Amino acid sequence: MGYYDMVESSWQLSDAAQEYAQKAGRAVEPAEFWDKVFSQSPLVDADRTLRESPQRDRIFLKSPYGLQYRPAQKDWVPFRHGAVDLSNENNI
Amino acid sequence: MKTTSDQVLADALADHRAGHPERAATVYRRLLADDPGNPDLLHLLGITQRQAGRLTPAIDLFRRALKRAPQMVEARLNLANALVAQGDAAGARTQWQAGLVLDPAHGAVWHSLGASGAGHGGAGRENAIRCLRRAARLLPDKAEIHHDLGILLRQDDRIEEAITCQRQALALEPGFLSAWMSLGNALLEMGEVATAAQALERAASLSPATPEIWFNMGNLHYRSADLAGALRCYRRSAQLGLAAARSRVVATLFDQGEDAAAEAALVEYLPLEGTDVSSILEYLYAILIRGGRAAQARSLFTRLETVPFAGRIYPVECRTALSALDLLEGDPNAAAARLETVRSDNCWMFTVRSLAALERTRRQQGWRWQRPYNPDTARPRLTSTSLGNRGRFAHNVLEYVLLRLYAEKHGCVLETPDWVGGAYFDLDDPVPSGPLPPWPFARRVLNGSVIGTREVEPVLDRDALSPLFLYEYPEAFRDRMRSWLQPRPQWKPWIDPPVDALRAVGRTVVAIHIRRGDFLQYGYPITETQTYVDWLRGLWPTLDKPVLYLASDDIPAVRAAFREFRPVTLHDAGPAWPGLEFLQDFHVLTQADIVGISAASGFSQLAARLNARARLLVEPDMKTGGIKPFQAWV
Numbered sequence: 094m095g096y097y098d099m100v101e102s103s104w105q106l107s108d109a110a111q112e113y114a115q116k117a118g119r120a121v122e123p124a125e126f127w128d129k130v131f132s133q134s135p136l137v138d139a140d141r142t143l144r145e146s147p148q149r150d151r152i153f154l155k156s157p158y159g160l161q162y163r164p165a166q167k168d169w170v171p172f173r174h175g176a177v178d179l180s181n182e183n184n185i
Numbered sequence: 186m187k188t189t190s191d192q193v194l195a196d197a198l199a200d201h202r203a204g205h206p207e208r209a210a211t212v213y214r215r216l217l218a219d220d221p222g223n224p225d226l227l228h229l230l231g232i233t234q235r236q237a238g239r240l241t242p243a244i245d246l247f248r249r250a251l252k253r254a255p256q257m258v259e260a261r262l263n264l265a266n267a268l269v270a271q272g273d274a275a276g277a278r279t280q281w282q283a284g285l286v287l288d289p290a291h292g293a294v295w296h297s298l299g300a301s302g303a304g305h306g307g308a309g310r311e312n313a314i315r316c317l318r319r320a321a322r323l324l325p326d327k328a329e330i331h332h333d334l335g336i337l338l339r340q341d342d343r344i345e346e347a348i349t350c351q352r353q354a355l356a357l358e359p360g361f362l363s364a365w366m367s368l369g370n371a372l373l374e375m376g377e378v379a380t381a382a383q384a385l386e387r388a389a390s391l392s393p394a395t396p397e398i399w400f401n402m403g404n405l406h407y408r409s410a411d412l413a414g415a416l417r418c419y420r421r422s423a424q425l426g427l428a429a430a431r432s433r434v435v436a437t438l439f440d441q442g443e444d445a446a447a448e449a450a451l452v453e454y455l456p457l458e459g460t461d462v463s464s465i466l467e468y469l470y471a472i473l474i475r476g477g478r479a480a481q482a483r484s485l486f487t488r489l490e491t492v493p494f495a496g497r498i499y500p501v502e503c504r505t506a507l508s509a510l511d512l513l514e515g516d517p518n519a520a521a522a523r524l525e526t527v528r529s530d531n532c533w534m535f536t537v538r539s540l541a542a543l544e545r546t547r548r549q550q551g552w553r554w555q556r557p558y559n560p561d562t563a564r565p566r567l568t569s570t571s572l573g574n575r576g577r578f579a580h581n582v583l584e585y586v587l588l589r590l591y592a593e594k595h596g597c598v599l600e601t602p603d604w605v606g607g608a609y610f611d612l613d614d615p616v617p618s619g620p621l622p623p624w625p626f627a628r629r630v631l632n633g634s635v636i637g638t639r640e641v642e643p644v645l646d647r648d649a650l651s652p653l654f655l656y657e658y659p660e661a662f663r664d665r666m667r668s669w670l671q672p673r674p675q676w677k678p679w680i681d682p683p684v685d686a687l688r689a690v691g692r693t694v695v696a697i698h699i700r701r702g703d704f705l706q707y708g709y710p711i712t713e714t715q716t717y718v719d720w721l722r723g724l725w726p727t728l729d730k731p732v733l734y735l736a737s738d739d740i741p742a743v744r745a746a747f748r749e750f751r752p753v754t755l756h757d758a759g760p761a762w763p764g765l766e767f768l769q770d771f772h773v774l775t776q777a778d779i780v781g782i783s784a785a786s787g788f789s790q791l792a793a794r795l796n797a798r799a800r801l802l803v804e805p806d807m808k809t810g811g812i813k814p815f816q817a818w819v
Contacts, residue, residue, distance in 0.1 A: 096286035103289055104319060158289055170323065171289035179255040185283050 096177050097185050099156035102136055103171040106152075107160055109134075110169045123149045123162045126169070131160070190216060198229070206233040224254035232263060240271045258284045262294055269301055277301065292323030292330075300333045308710045308785075311807075313337055328358035332367065339371050342656065344629065347371045362392050366401055373405055376630045376641075381405055396427035403433055410622035410647070412441050428459030435468045440623055444472045456495040466502040467533055467574060470509065483510055501527055505534040508541060517544035521764055530703040533574040539605040542764035550675055559598050559615040565645035566600055567592045568617050573602040575651050578767060579787035582606040583654040586666055587628075590635040590655075595643045609768055611673045621648040628653040654787075658794060660818045670795055672772065680772035683734075683759035687773070690753075691732025695721070696777035697747075698770070698789035701739035710784040712805045714746035717781055720803070720812035721750055724779075734758070734777065736770035736789070779803070781812065793817045 110130050114121045127149040131137050141153040150162040157175025162168075178184055193212060201209035210233035217226045231246030247264035251257060265280035278301075284294040299316030302309050317334040324330055335350030351368035354361055369384035382405055388398045399422035406414035416437045422430035431454040438447035451469055454460045466489075473482035490503035504523055511520035520541035527534060547554055559566070569588055572581045581604055592599040601607050601614040624647035631652055633639025636659070655662075672680060687694045699712055725731055735752040737743050744752060755769050762769055767788075774780055774792030777799060782789035784805045793802045794817040806813040 097282040100282075100285050100289045166322070166325075168322065173287065173289060177286050179283055179286065182279055182283070185279060185286055 095183075095185055096157070096179075099154075099158055100171065102156070103154060103158040103160060106131070106134055106136060106154075107169045107171060110160070114167070120167060126162075127152070190219070194226075201229070201233065206236045209233055222253050224250040224257060224260070227253070228257060228260045228263070231260070231267075235263065235267050240267050243267050244271065255283075256287055258287050258291055258294065261287070262291075262297065265297060274301065290323055292320050292327070295320035295323060296327070296330050296333070299337075310337060310341055314341065326357060328354040328361050328364065331357070332361060332364045335364070335367055335371070339367070339374070344371050344375055348375070360391060362388055362395065362398075365391065366398060369405070370401055373401075373408060374626050374629055376626075376633075376639075378405065378409055394425055396422040396425035396430065398422075399425065400427055400430050400433070403430065403437075404625065407433075407437065407623055408626055410624070412437055412622075416441070423454075428457070429461065431457070432461040432464040432468070435465055439468055439471065440620070442620075444476055448472050458495075462494075462497070462499055463502050463531065466499060466506065470506040474513070479510060479513070483507065486510075501529045501531050501534055505531065505537050508534075509537045512537065512541050512544065517541045517548060521545050525764060530577075532576055535577045536573050536603075536605055538764055539578070540603055540608055542762075543605075543608045546679070546762070546765075547675070552675060556603075557613060557615045559600060559618045561598060562618070565595070565597045566618070566621060567595075567597040567645065567647060567649065568600040568602070568621055569649045569652060570602050570617070571651045572604040572607075578605050578771070579791040582610075582670065582791055583787055584652050586662075586669070587631050587635065587652055587655050588649060589669065590662065590665075591631050591643075594635055595645060597645060606670075609672060609676065610669065611671050612669065621646055623648050623650055624652075625650045632656050658818050663794075663818050667795055667797065672768075676768070679760060679762040679765070680769055683755060683769055683773050684776045686758040687732050687734055687753060687777075692730040693728045693732070693779065694734060694773075694777040695724075695728070695731055695779040695781070696734040696736060696774050697721075697781035698774060698783045698786060698792070699735070699737040699739075699743045700783035700786040700788065701737060701742060710805075710807055712783045712786075713810075714743050716805055716810060716812055718746055718749075720781075721747075725750065728779075734773050736774060738767075782815075790817075 110126050113126065113130050127142075131142070131152045132139060136154045136156070138153045138155045142149070142151070145151070145153065152160040152169070153174060154160075157173055157177055158171050159174050160169040161172050163170060194216060197209045197212035200212070210230055213226050213230040213233065217223060217230065220226065227246050227250035231243045231250065234243035234246060244264060244267050247260050247267065250260045251264065254260070261280045261284040265277040265284070268277040268280065278298070281294050281298040284291060285298070288294070295316050299313045299320055302313030302316060314334065314337050317330060317337060320327075320330045321334060331350045331354035335347040335354065338344075338350060339347035348368060348371045351364045351371065354364040355368065358364070365384050365388035369381045369388065372381035372384060385398060385402050385405055388395070389402065392398065399418045403415045403418035403422060406412075406418055416434065419430045419433040419437055423434055431450075435447050435451045435454070438450060447468065451465045455462060455465060470482060470486070473479070473485070486503040486506040489498070490500055490507070491498065504527060508520040508523040511517070511523060521538065524534060524538040524541065527538070567588060569584060572584060576584065585601070585604075585606055589599055591597070599614050600617045602617060606612070607614065624644060627644070627649045630639065630644060631649065632655060634643060635655070636657075697717055699714060699717070721733070733747060733750040733752045735744060735747060735754050740754050740756070744754065755766055759769055771788065771792050774789055775795045777796065779801045780789070780793045780796055780799050781803045782793055784807060793799065796802070796817075802815055802817055803812050804815045
């Protein structure tokens with residue numbers, strides 16, 4: 094899997110969270126997102142998230158990416174937490 | 186405290202930002218002499234080259250910067266934009282993706298990726314929309330993103346969402362000219378003429394000399410059948426330099442019956458760079474025929490077929506005009522022969538060639554075919570003159586279906602020009618009894634009326650130009666549509682034998698259609714042969730004595746991929762019906778037990794809808810890259 098596929102996966106997880114909030118029809122707190130959406134995803138590095146994000150507002154994926162909560166927008170957007178090697182464009 | 190070189194760089198940056206890139210470039214070069222691998226300086230110098238329109242050195246500098254510092258997202262964005270300007274879309278895409286690999290929440294990169302990601306025919310549009318939605322989430326205050334998203338949504342027939350996006354763009358930037366135009370055009374498509382006029386007038390008041398605005402205003406007047414108003418606007422647009430407006434001037438004069446003025450206009454426009462010569466030659470033909478000047482037309486188009494006009498020749502259009510004359514003068518053999526070897530996606534040529542071939546067959550068979558006249562002149566009328574020259578077989582058939590549903594609902598007499606579906610299917614619509622005011626952009630209104638979601642005063646006595654199709658095909662229309670679209674029994678000797686041949690060698694006919702041709706050229710979704718091959722490998726052993734029929738406009742290119750299933754093609758299965766092979770393929774698709782359609786192909790979608798026998802219909806799943814079943818009727 095190339096890096097860009099990992100980016101796409103992180104955005105799809107973000108979309109899943111958005112869908113969950115829309116279906117709920119109310120304000121959803123990060124902890125609930127964790128319980129209902131993220132903790133069930135095979136993409137998520139649960140140990141690291143539990144260890145480094147006590148508020149569950151930063152979700153670490155097993156890839157170099159993760160999702161962070163934006164309180165103002167009440168949504169999740171991807172961020173990068175790991176190194177990527179772009180010296181070879183085939184890695185993209 | 187800043188070092189001297191830091192201060193020099195800061196001054197150069199200030200100069201650059203103040204709009205003096207050349208002066209800044211001089212300083213960047215001087216600093217690079219001391220520090221030749223500095224990625225920031227290479228990037229900045231690249232920007233100055235890009236601003237000066239020197240793409241190749243700019244690209245080189247961005248690449249050198251990235252070699253030193255691959256994590257520079259801005260340099261990747263600038264490199265991608267320069268690559269796009271140079272025509273290297275694939276290279277640009279790689280750079281945008283690399284930018285997102287580094288920063289997955291970079292709104293500007295999502296915006297660029299989305300804005301450039303959709304092909305003309307819709308390939309990649311869904312993904313481009315997804316990219317732009319992400320960009321809009323990340324940069325909600327950037328009007329341009331909402332505008333670009335609105336344009337793609339409109340192309341995707343999601344007009345209400347498109348209007349919302351343009352309104353959002355305008356809320357953020359009330360002087361956004363293109364958003365006012367796009368809003369006006371979308372509203373016009375919705376049939377909201379008064380609101381569309383307000384939006385376009387706003388655009389015109391912001392920029393009175395923008396030719397596109399007058400073109401769109403022309404469309405608005407044309408939609409309201411205000412031909413004088415349309416002509417005024419189209420003329421203004423043409424005068425301001427928009428080449429596309431020229432053929433609209435000619436068309437509007439022609440609709441007004443001002444043939445001499447139309448002829449004068451086309452003579453003026455024909456030599457000008459950018460004129461849509463193809464359309465204008467069609468109007469020239471129509472003017473000459475309407476004026477009873479067939480001999481002059483023959484002489485003129487014979488000459489233009491070989492003599493360059495404004496540096497170019499137009500053999501397809503001229504030969505089509507001559508073929509149409511042959512047909513008009515009762516010589517379908519000559520008409521068909523003239524176009525037999527022509528390879529072109531020109532719609533008028535397609536219609537003339539197919540009608541000539543059908544007429545040639547009819548004469549060989551010796552039966553009469555007299556199209557009726559309007560039997561009830563007291564009833565309102567509806568027509569679509571574009572059935573004969575805009576779009577090809579399935580496109581026009583699907584337009585016909587929408588028009589007929591509307592005409593029947595509102596008690597109109599549907600008059601049709603000579604068109605391929607009208608000759609192939611057992612239809613008996615009367616010929617046009619006289620011109621009707623134009624009705625472009627009718628799709629929404631027609632759909633709303635026949636589906637019952639928009640019950641407003643019906644538009645009657647109009648010429649619905651390129652009305653396009655139903656948005657969905659409800660079960661309730663199925664039997665009626667199938668009853669209209671039965672081939673004339675006289676064509677059986679050509680369309681039945683391929684089906685009979687397949688049934689003779691197998692008990693399960695699997696017919697797959699692979700569209701190529703202009704789909705490649707215009708960026709339509711392409712059906713990969715391997716996808717169908719993989720799917721067939723799983724299905725084949727489960728079928729009772731299967732036989733595979735392959736329909737394609739490019740059999741030599743696709744046949745080999747299916748060799749393990751020993752595919753049958755028209756060449757193997759039926760008598761030659763020269764010029765009408767597509768109808769033979771079409772008929773097999775309507776009779777097969779399992780039908781696999783080509784992505785975005787109206788041809789095989791239509792055949793699947795008419796197929797009353799199939800137990801399985803499948804289509805490419807562009808998201809997963811596989812094959813999935815689909816329902817032809819909802």
